[in-house]
Structure formats: structure tokens, C-alpha cells
Amino acid sequence: MTNEESQLTYPFSKPPEYGETLEVAPGVHWLRMPLPMSLNHINLYLLEGNNGWTIVDTGIRGEETREHWRNIFATCLRGKPVTQIICTHMHPDHTGQAGFLSHRWRAPLLMSYSEYYQARLMGTMMEDGNNWFMSDYFERAGLSIEFLEQMRDMRSQFTPEPEDLPIPGSYIRLSDGEEVHIGRNSWEVVVGNGHSPEHVCLYCKKLKLLISGDQILPIITSNVSVMPTEPLGNPMLGWMQSHQKFKLRIPKDTLVLPAHNEPFYGVQERLQQLIDHHEDRMLILEENCVEPQIAVDLLPHLFKRELEAHSMFMGLGECIAHLHCLMAHGRIERTLKDGRYFYRSVDPTLTDPEMSGRHKEPKEATVII
Incomplete structure (x- = not known):
């Protein structure tokens, strides 16, 4: 264990199996879905309300994830419907099943403005690989045009299949500082950026919980990239400023529920580690x-x-x-x-x-x- 890892503590001995849930606080359930990459999982969360459930993040596209969701529906919802779906940000491991879940339950999708529209744009980015701005991005970085051809020809695991429903055509906007009321709990929307443009985290003061998505992870560091679609962007500046903002707004005794790795205590220490990194x-x-x-x-x-x-x-x-x-x-x-x-x-x-x-x-x- 490194000195950085020793500053964090993990209250749960093991994660839930795929298709199962683990209650981490009253009405807050942790579940996992598989990912087809070296980072082989994503953590999702179910929040119980008075009349139904809120899903936080949806998993990657594909039948395997849908089958795990069907098992959750059959065994874990206690007879209540899903009433709303929150996606922390645009990336396809978080939004990949948003269309399926929204259609299955006739439940609205809640996202920040930038993340919703970036999610709708993201699927076309590599299809536009023969545009001059994509070529300029790679060539000015020192890569060859042959690499661009490889990227365009590669069939990504993230690419939707015909049976994958697209992200819903409407949504409800979430904004920084807004309160989302679920059952007896109020969750404050705390927005960060850098990894994505307007990443939603959810903080519950009463339960001392932060659902952090990819904004704060305990072991790995989220990718912060300049993309060909915004070649002069400065996402790292926003990433660093966001960590300073979270240090001011999230108390040190908060249990962090991340999208990858395991729930942990030590949010202040981890934020400083990420800044230092x-x-x-x-x-x-x-x-x-x-x-x-x-x-x-x-x-x-x-x-x-x-x-x-x-x-x-x-x-x-x-x-x-x-x-x-x-x-x-x-x-x-x-x-x-x-x-x-x-x-x-x-x-x-x-x-x-x-x-x-x-x-x-x-x-x-x-x-x-």
C-alpha cells in the first residue's frame, strides 16, 4: 500500500456481484455493471424514494448490461417503479443504457445542460474523422494521418448497435447548487468540470454521502483531455479549480461513492492528491x-x-x-x-x-x- 492509499479508508469488504445490490446507507444502494476494458466495472447507484427509485448512471450499451438491469428490476425494487434517471456526465459507460431505462419505465432523464448535448454529439465525433479539424488536431500533435485512419476504422466497444436505444430526446436540466429531493433526503447538485464539461455530483448532508461519478476516484485518475472538437480548450484548468471548489464544499467525514473502484473515506486527502498529481x-x-x-x-x-x-x-x-x-x-x-x-x-x-x-x-x- 502506498502512502497515498493509506490516507483513504474503505468501509466495505467487497463490492456487490453484478446484478445484485448492497445498501451503503438508508435507501442508498450500490450496484456494479461490467465494462469491456481494462477498467472492468462501473459503479451505479439506486436511491429509494417514497413512491419509486432514482437510478444514478446507467452502464455501458449492450445486452449484457440490460440483462443485469432486468435482474435488478426483478429482485431489488420492492415493488416500486423507477421514477427518474440521473446521468452524472456524458461518457458512454454512464449514459449507455439511458435510452433503454427511460423507455422501459417512462422515466425522465436528468442531466446538466452541457453533458446532455455533448452526449448527443459524442456518437458522431469519430464518424467525422475525415474533416479537416480532426486531421489538423492529430497532425499538429505529431501523429500521422495513418493513425487517424486507424481510429476511424476501429470498431469501438462503445459504438451503439441497432438494438441500443439512443439517449432520450428530452431531459430535465440539473444545475450547480440545485436540490434534488428523493424520499426524506435532499441531494445538492455540485458541478465540476475537466473530465467532462459540466459533471454532476450529488451531495447529501444528512447522510454524509457524495455520489462523485468520475469527478473524484480513489485510486485511478480520470482522463482530462483536449479533444479535436475543442482544440484550444483548457479543461485542466477547470479540473484543478473544481477540486479546490470541492475541498471547500464537501466535509472531510463524507463517504464518497465513486463510479469506479470502491466507496471510501478521505475526500479531502484525495482531492489534494489529485491536485498534486x-x-x-x-x-x-x-x-x-x-x-x-x-x-x-x-x-x-x-x-x-x-x-x-x-x-x-x-x-x-x-x-x-x-x-x-x-x-x-x-x-x-x-x-x-x-x-x-x-x-x-x-x-x-x-x-x-x-x-x-x-x-x-x-x-x-x-x-x-
């Missing part, structure tokens, strides 16, 4: 940009394992996100030469041997979500 990654990039570098050549400094296909796409986006944050703080400058962006550190002291090596080495088993 990304500050450290930015220092790595600064130290390795004393001479001008293109983004793709910086990846081995951030990720120990070789990145391919989807992981390359996500790793590159995160590298650029760190670089854009450094640019915003005046620590990196960028120039366009021969169709590629070159990044160079501004701090002249980085050439001093005594100033090098101040960062931590990246871990071998980096997981990108």
Missing part, C-alpha cells in the same frame, strides 16, 4: 520542454506503458491538456512550424541541473478512462 505532471512536461518538443514525443514521460489506438487518443489529449494549462499560466509557449505545434518551457532555471528531477516518476499501471 497534475501539478507534478505539468512539472514533468516543463522539465522536458527545455528544448522545443511536439506533444506525441512527450507521452513517454507521462505514461510508462506504450499507448495504442484508443489509449493513444486519450493519452495525447491529456498531455495537450497539461500543456494548455501551462500555457495559460505563462510557463510554456507554443509555436507552429511545418504544420506541427512545438512546446518550449519559459522558465530559464530549468536548465540548472540542481532544478531537474523534482517530479515523481509516473506509475507503471496507468489506467485511462
Whole structure:
């Protein structure tokens, strides 16, 4: 166990089996669904109300997830219907069954404005891979057009099949600071960004619980990427500011219910760990940009394992996100030469041997979500 891990505590000895639930607080049930990737699960939550259930996040598309949901319906709902569905953010492991569940129960979907419309856009992003802006994004980062062809031709596990119902055509907007009343409990909407544009978390003061989605995870760090659809974006700045915001709004005795790994105590410690982690990654990039570098050549400094296909796409986006944050703080400058962006550190002291090596080495088993 690392020193960082020892600062967190996990109150439950094991997670629920797929298709089963575990009550973690009165009326709050934890369930898991499988994912077809190295990160092999997602945590979902059922909140019991007076007249029905609220589902928080839905799982990835496909018949396997739907079958687990049918088992939950048959064994865990105590005769009550599902009355509403909340998706914390747009990513397909969270929204993949929103259409199925909404149609099955005639239940409304609740999301933030940006996440709902980004979810509807996301399915078309790779289909537009032959557009000039997609090509520019990869070429200016130092990747070849052949890589773009590979990405477009690769059939992702996230790609919907004909039997997968699309995200519902209407929704109810959730906004930061709003209260969602479920049974005798009130859940405050606390919005973060960086991993996604307007990520909804739910905090219940009475129960001392935070459903954090991907905004706060106990072991892995969520991917924060500049995407081809917003090539000049600065999501890392929003990510860091969001963690500072959560440090102010979420008490230290809160039990965090994350979308991956296991529920934990130690939210204040984990938020600081995440801030420190990304500050450290930015220092790595600064130290390795004393001479001008293109983004793709910086990846081995951030990720120990070789990145391919989807992981390359996500790793590159995160590298650029760190670089854009450094640019915003005046620590990196960028120039366009021969169709590629070159990044160079501004701090002249980085050439001093005594100033090098101040960062931590990246871990071998980096997981990108």
C-alpha cells in the first residue's frame, strides 16, 4: 500500500456481484455493471424514494448490461417503479443504457445542460474523422494521418448497435447548487468540470454521502483531455479549480461513492492528491520542454506503458491538456512550424541541473478512462 492509499479508508469488504445490490446507507444502494476494458466495472447507484427509485448512471450499451438491469428490476425494487434517471456526465459507460431505462419505465432523464448535448454529439465525433479539424488536431500533435485512419476504422466497444436505444430526446436540466429531493433526503447538485464539461455530483448532508461519478476516484485518475472538437480548450484548468471548489464544499467525514473502484473515506486527502498529481505532471512536461518538443514525443514521460489506438487518443489529449494549462499560466509557449505545434518551457532555471528531477516518476499501471 502506498502512502497515498493509506490516507483513504474503505468501509466495505467487497463490492456487490453484478446484478445484485448492497445498501451503503438508508435507501442508498450500490450496484456494479461490467465494462469491456481494462477498467472492468462501473459503479451505479439506486436511491429509494417514497413512491419509486432514482437510478444514478446507467452502464455501458449492450445486452449484457440490460440483462443485469432486468435482474435488478426483478429482485431489488420492492415493488416500486423507477421514477427518474440521473446521468452524472456524458461518457458512454454512464449514459449507455439511458435510452433503454427511460423507455422501459417512462422515466425522465436528468442531466446538466452541457453533458446532455455533448452526449448527443459524442456518437458522431469519430464518424467525422475525415474533416479537416480532426486531421489538423492529430497532425499538429505529431501523429500521422495513418493513425487517424486507424481510429476511424476501429470498431469501438462503445459504438451503439441497432438494438441500443439512443439517449432520450428530452431531459430535465440539473444545475450547480440545485436540490434534488428523493424520499426524506435532499441531494445538492455540485458541478465540476475537466473530465467532462459540466459533471454532476450529488451531495447529501444528512447522510454524509457524495455520489462523485468520475469527478473524484480513489485510486485511478480520470482522463482530462483536449479533444479535436475543442482544440484550444483548457479543461485542466477547470479540473484543478473544481477540486479546490470541492475541498471547500464537501466535509472531510463524507463517504464518497465513486463510479469506479470502491466507496471510501478521505475526500479531502484525495482531492489534494489529485491536485498534486497534475501539478507534478505539468512539472514533468516543463522539465522536458527545455528544448522545443511536439506533444506525441512527450507521452513517454507521462505514461510508462506504450499507448495504442484508443489509449493513444486519450493519452495525447491529456498531455495537450497539461500543456494548455501551462500555457495559460505563462510557463510554456507554443509555436507552429511545418504544420506541427512545438512546446518550449519559459522558465530559464530549468536548465540548472540542481532544478531537474523534482517530479515523481509516473506509475507503471496507468489506467485511462
